[in-house]
Amino acid sequence: GAVVSQHPSRVICKSGTSVKIECRSLDFQATTMFWYRQFPKQSLMLMATSNEGSKATYEQGVEKDKFLINHASLTLSTLTVTSAHPEDSSFYICSARVETGVPPFNSPLHFGNGTRLTVT
Amino acid sequence: GNSVTQMEGPVTLSEEAFLTINCTYTATGYPSLFWYVQYPGEGLQLLLKATKADDKGSNKGFEATYRKETTSFHLEKGSVQVSDSAVYFCALNSGGYQKVTFGIGTKLQVIP
Numbered sequence: 001g002a003v004v005s006q007h008p009s010r011v012i013c014k015s016g017t018s019v020k021i022e023c024r025s026l027d028f029q030a031t032t033m034f035w036y037r038q039f040p041k042q043s044l045m046l047m048a049t050s051n052e053g054s055k056a057t058y059e060q061g062v063e064k065d066k067f068l069i070n071h072a073s074l075t076l077s078t079l080t081v082t083s084a085h086p087e088d089s090s091f092y093i094c095s096a097r098v099e100t101g102v103p104p105f106n107s108p109l110h111f112g113n114g115t116r117l118t119v120t
Numbered sequence: 121g122n123s124v125t126q127m128e129g130p131v132t133l134s135e136e137a138f139l140t141i142n143c144t145y146t147a148t149g150y151p152s153l154f155w156y157v158q159y160p161g162e163g164l165q166l167l168l169k170a171t172k173a174d175d176k177g178s179n180k181g182f183e184a185t186y187r188k189e190t191t192s193f194h195l196e197k198g199s200v201q202v203s204d205s206a207v208y209f210c211a212l213n214s215g216g217y218q219k220v221t222f223g224i225g226t227k228l229q230v231i232p
Contacts, residue, residue: 006163032218042158042207042225049218093163108154109220111163 001027002098006112013084014120021079021115023094029074030096034109035067038091047092050077084119091116122147126210126223133230139197141226143184143210146191151214153177153186153193158207158225167195167208200230 003026013019023033033050048069049057056069066088068080077096081088095109127142145151152171156164168177173188182197193210210223 004163034219042227044209044222044225046219095164108166108169109156109164111156111165113163114161116161 002110003027004094004096004110004112006094006115008115009113010116010118012118012120015085016083018080018082019084019117021081021092021094021117023077023079023096023112025075025096025110028096028098030077031074031099033071033077033094033096035069035077035079036093036095038093038114044093047079052077081117084117086119089117089119122151122212122214122221124210124212124221124223127226128224129207129227131226131228133200133228135202135230135232136199137230139195139200139204139228141195141208141210141228143193143195143223144191145193145210145212145221147212147214147221149214151212153184154211154220155182155184155193155195156209156211156222158209160206164209200228202230202232204228205230 005024007022031052035047036044046059047062050069050071052071058064071077091114093114095111097107097109123146125144154169155167157167158164168179170177170186176185184193184195207225207227209225211220213220
């Protein structure tokens, strides 16, 4: 159980276009999802926390207008990279945790398989 | 704030060697600690976790013990296999916060 599906796994787009990445919790509901960006030396950067039915919370330094996040249902969050540029090329990973009603700090995150974005 | 310090890799070992990847942390309150593993081209998977002091998490031959006195959560395996080649992330969250703090990740390469 607790599967997070991310789509697409790879996408190549031209500079200036927009790309949408979907993150779905397949067998559980998630009011909160997290979007990460992974850099070449493997470090993970939390970009934003996606909240169902409300605005996402962005980390410092992440451009809200460039990385649009929508969390319209309890099982789907989307990240749209707008007006993509080559420097946006990266590996983007979403995650969510099963919310059981007890404090969340005991619950591990479940990750999607990531999306490799290449902007040409 | 919370932080996780993890040894930088890559760590290269021969098959059947003993593995230790060090992880230390600073956190407010009483954090839960995790090790995640990332295989090439994939997202992260939970490897093991520990939620209180002296707990030992274990899975697939890997172990880590929550040491509050040394604020550490070192990952160990007695005999690594080529299939263990991956990136390993130490992580924590605490205080009921949603966000998870990750270490930088340690790349492990196991050679036959």
